[in-house]
Amino acid sequence: AAFVASGLNFPDGLAAAPAAAALGGPLLLVPPTGAIPASVQAELIRLHPTTIYIVGGTSSVSAATATALKTYATTQVRLAGSDRYQTAAKVATTIFQTVLHETSLPVVYVASGANFPDALSAGPTASFFHGTLLLAPSTGTLPASVKTALAALKPARIVVVGGTASISDGIKNQLHAAYPSAAVSRVSGPDRYGTAQALAATMGSHVSAAYIALGTNFPDAMAGSAAAGFTGGAIVLVAPGSLPAASITALTGLAPEDMFVLGGPSGISNTLVNALSPYIAP
Secondary structure: OOOEEEEEHHHHHHHHHHHHHHHOOOOOOOOOOOOOOOHHHHHHHHHHHOEEEEEOOOOOOOOHHHHHHHOOOOEEEEEEEEEHHHHHHHHHHHHHHHOOOOOOOOOEEEEEEEOOHHHHHHHHHHHHHEEEEEEEEOOOOOHHHHHHHHHHHHOOOEEEEEEOOOOOHHHHHHHHHHHHOOEEEOOOOHHHHHHHHHHHOOOOOOOEEEEEEEEOOOHHHHHHHEEEEEEEEEEEEEEOOOOHHHHHHHHHHHOOOOEEEEEOOOOOOOOHHHHHHHHHOO
């Protein structure tokens, strides 16, 4: 399988990453309209997937783009809901329940659908523990689609990602009420880099790989989340031009066997890449 989502907005791709990892496929990004990029066409030809999952409605990936994608797979499935929360829920339930026939999941991670950093880091951690990712609003009322997904997925644990500014205690309490059989906890740090570090710390040491991505933008890390999840790796976020203390702590704890820097030098400079090399396990 290959998953295709918009590269211009983040919610659909965030939800797709753990699902793609679970099926051993990539997450590829396309513009909402217009031609499919040549790089994406080449990768689909190389991979020759049986199924392409298009994530999001026609405002995210147009009907014309979907038609063009039919060239590259025998089966095409669009996973879309009325909003980002329902789309994430549909991705999770379709892949884990309908396709993989999971009767229950060890864990479901819940991150804010209003911003991307926490979900970027949470996707590979969810995959590492054989779980998935749902999105929720920061405050207010928990959408019915999230409640329905939790009832279907039957997680043993629910992990809320990020501090109370990302997911309020009110939403956390509603998650517990929606599926009271699950233990509910929170993993967070003082900022996006600290939250990524806190998630990485739960994965233990000597992971297969650390995927280094810019914490101030989403496309590179979003595509990398699927790869990290598939290979048992972690996403570590870095700042433009600097390596935050939390990122150093994450890499020291992970002791990765390999390291992949996502994106070109305009995002993560070669100087910063050189600063990362001491944190690869011997």
